[in-house]
Amino acid sequence: GENVEQHPSTLSVQEGDSAVIKCTYSDSASNYFPWYKQELGKRPQLIIDIRSNVGEKKDQRIAVTLNKTAKHFSLHITETQPEDSAVYFCAANTQGAQKLVFGQGTRLTINP
Amino acid sequence: DSGVTQTPKHLITATGQRVTLRCSPRSGDLSVYWYQQSLDQGLQFLIHYYNGEERAKGNILERFSAQQFPDLHSELNLSSLELGDSALYFCASSVYPGQRGGREQFFGPGTRLTVL
Numbered sequence: 001g002e003n004v005e006q007h008p009s010t011l012s013v014q015e016g017d018s019a020v021i022k023c024t025y026s027d028s029a030s031n032y033f034p035w036y037k038q039e040l041g042k043r044p045q046l047i048i049d050i051r052s053n054v055g056e057k058k059d060q061r062i063a064v065t066l067n068k069t070a071k072h073f074s075l076h077i078t079e080t081q082p083e084d085s086a087v088y089f090c091a092a093n094t095q096g097a098q099k100l101v102f103g104q105g106t107r108l109t110i111n112p
Numbered sequence: 113d114s115g116v117t118q119t120p121k122h123l124i125t126a127t128g129q130r131v132t133l134r135c136s137p138r139s140g141d142l143s144v145y146w147y148q149q150s151l152d153q154g155l156q157f158l159i160h161y162y163n164g165e166e167r168a169k170g171n172i173l174e175r176f177s178a179q180q181f182p183d184l185h186s187e188l189n190l191s192s193l194e195l196g197d198s199a200l201y202f203c204a205s206s207v208y209p210g211q212r213g214g215r216e217q218f219f220g221p222g223t224r225l226t227v228l
Contacts, residue, residue, distance in 0.1 A: 032214030043219040098168035102155040
């Protein structure tokens, strides 16, 4: 069935350094790849998304890259700050875009 | 505030019982999605409704069912509850994703279900 694998499950970086989270997907028909941030006790919120007709997208300190051939996509956060500490989820759409399958999440900790 | 509302916020019940979780989507959104998030787990897709019709189903247990009403609010019914059903249940809404790609899903605050 459809599957999204996310690595690493935990990531700890020093404030100011970069963080990279990687995901792979199984459905070659997937064409939408969002990233969500979930702070403790809060709802997931979209931070950036990318569609299959684009290889890279950037929004200030956050960027996402997509390699359709290899079926993987990555989230890059530069100049990390303490407020970036959260759980990050990648996702891919499937079943004719009617369903989002989420990765297992990455708990990112920014050390001051 | 995402504009998606969910009630109740917390629910504590016993094994074997039945509960109903309610979700109201953002104004104008016709798609509603339900997710289950167990402790330290990811978001497990349960079901997607669009304008009253079921559009996709995940690994939703037969004890679980959902519907979307004409006013677009949705309800998730969980029956014969087991301890393992304890989780955070999120509802999300979006405009219709179509076939060409997805749309941002806006999540509600969730309902925390505890089965004792």
